[in-house]
Amino acid sequence: MTRSTFPEWIYDGSEIPDPLGFGERAVTFLKRLRHPKSRQPVQLDLWQERIVRRIYGPRHEDGTRIVKTAVLLVPRGNRKTSLAALLMALHTIGPEAMPRGEAICAAAARDQARIAYEELKGLMLAHPKVASKVAIRDSKNTISFPKLGSFCKAISADAGVQHGRTPVFVLADELHAWPKRDLWDVLRSGLPKTRGSLLVVATTAGRGQENVAWDIVEDARKVARGEIEDPSILPILFEAERDCDWTDEDIWYRVNPGLRHGYPDIEGLRQLAREGQRRIGDREAFRQLHLNIWLDHATQPFVDMAIYDEGRGPVDLADLEARQAPCWIGVDLSSNSDLTVAVACWKDGDDGYQVWPWFFCPEENLRDREDRSGVPYTTWAEQGFIIPTPGNVVDYRRVEDELRELCARFNVREIAFDPHLARNMLNNLLEDGLPAVEMRQGWITMAPAVKELERAIIGHGFRHGGHPILRWNFDNIEVVTDKAGNMAFHKGKSKDKIDGAVASAMAVARAAAGEGGFALEADWMNDEMLWA
Known part of the structure; x- marks a missing residue:
């Protein structure tokens, strides 16, 4: 049975180790601060106090703090930013402050970073003794404690000017909204430079899995479930089950x-x-x-991505090659600077399929695409999930060479292209006797292809090996339906890509047709391109 990620320790009354009294020291200090509005002593509610004690109480034998990273996943309106501001106070003017220590409040945008900064500023000004001992420079988004030389600074996701920092404390606020991971990498790499540093991730849930927030929260979930043993990470995850009754x-x-x-x-x-x-x-x-x-990314998704993920079992390309299992390939060629993909499909049992994609992207566009989309194009290329082609446009010759290589390796029955961008490549392959065919991407052709793909996924008959780019593409799909109930793929107003999903539908459809599943009719009447 899978262990829950819920932080039961907050409410079960269990003892929180505090051998040196540092947890008690932190709570005592915070309760001496004043609330910015009432000017009364700060009141820590039970859940907040237990979190403070759990972060600062447990210690190694040498006295160093065990917790190095706290992942606080809390819904909106629960004052997580206020709690984070209290933790910043501990490291700026409190007992956790270090000489010349740098506390950082980081967020996706300057306005968001200022929220926690303003909370901390209010705490400083509400107590007369504290107010007289700090220096506030709003123009620099900085609150300093001259006695120690420690300070807190609010910064946003402009990582280009943040290198060289050596923070003792980092608040990564609303990490799910960070457009890219540059700032995260800069701050995260700076923390180990200082003994006793602490990272606090305070965020609500986000959308999609191709972002740093998902990676960090998912890692914390594994710690909470006991799948990973890492006492330096404290998961504090208040999240409902995906299939729960949301009105309860x-x-x-x-x-x-x-x-x-x-x-x-x-x-x-x-x-x-x-x-x-x-x-x-x-x-x-x-x-x-x-x-x-x-x-998921899409507001009108094609399928539940939790069901899609059930098909992440391995796709053994070596075995498929050795057995010379019949193979069908769908190709979605892009414009010159876009993402191109070829998806190979093999029958898996009587009514299932297994697929594997080959993605191509101009090498010079990888970093720019990563910055604009927030997904890790460069990492995917390093891991072999993207084939970078030289220059700043897709090298169709490299794509064509890969298709020829696939035909040499596998028992390829068909390579399906929409002729819109593929006329030259299609003709080149046909001249060499390779099985290239036209498959236009209009309603008449694609509607049954989409329906067959949906049937396979929902019926747990679609194995994809967990390929990360293919998953991202499926997660981006918005579905449009005509009056007859036919479905089509669309990416709506999003700039995110669905090319791999389109090529998968083409490949699955050709595999089904090749095995007598259903016939595909060329859509000569409707050549409207809905599949950008």
Whole structure:
């Protein structure tokens, strides 16, 4: 049985080790600060106090803190940023502060970074004794403690000017919204330079898995479930199950630790839930932001990505080559600077398929694409999931060479192209006796292809080996449906790619037709390109 990721230790009354009293010291200090509005001593609610004790209490035999990274996944409205500001105070003016220590509050945008900064500033100014001992420079987004030379600074995701930092504390606020990982890498690599440094990730759930937030939260989940043993990571994950009854208020109270203390407003949540029952977009926003359910990219998805992920079993290319199993290939050629893909498909049992893609992208565009999309093109290329072609446009000759190589390796029955961009390549392959065929990407041709692909995925008959780019492409799909109920792939207003999913539908359709599954009719009447 899989262990829950829920932080039961916050409520079970279990003892939190504090051999040197540093957990108690941290709590005592924080309770001496003043609330910015009431000017009364700060009140730590149970869940907040337990988190503070759990971070700062447990120690190694040499006295160093065991926890190096705290991953705080909490729904919106639960004052996680306020808690993070209190932790920043500990490292700026409190008992965890170090001489000339640098505490960093980092976020995707300057306005977001200023939220935690303003919280900390309010704490400093609310207490007369503290206010007299700190220096605030709003123009530099900096609060300093001259007595120690320590300071806190708010920065945003402009990683180009952040190299060389040696922080003792980093708050990565709303990590799910960071457009790329440059700032993360800079700050994360700077933390080990200082003994006793601490990283706090405070975020709500995001969308998609091709981002640094998903990687960090998923790693924390594995620690929480006991799949990874790493006491330096403290997972504090308040998240509902993906298939839960999102209208159940018991679940709301379980994953919103502040609700039992009066925040967020329960009536406000009820109103949002009523609106979510009428509007899909509001429902998905509620599930993501108030129940911390990590969603797929698409708002009108093709399939549930949790079902898609069940097909991540290995695809043994060497075995398929050795057996010379019949193979069908779908090719989605891009414009000159875009992502091109060839997807090979083999029958898997009576009614299943296994596929494997080969993606191509101009080598000079990789970094630029990564910056614009927030997905790791360069890492994918290093891992062999992308074949970079020389220059700043897709080298069709390299694509054609790869197709010839695939034909030499596998028992390829057909290579299906939409002729829109592939006329020359198609003719070249035909002249050499290779089985290239036309498959136009209009409704008449693609609707049955999409339907067969959907049947295979939902029926647990689509094995893809967990290829990360292919998954990203499927996650980006928006579905459009005509009056007859025929489905088509679309990427809506998103700039994200669906090319691999389109080529998969083509390959699966040709495999089904080749095995007598159904016939595909060329769509000569509708050559509208819906599959950018």
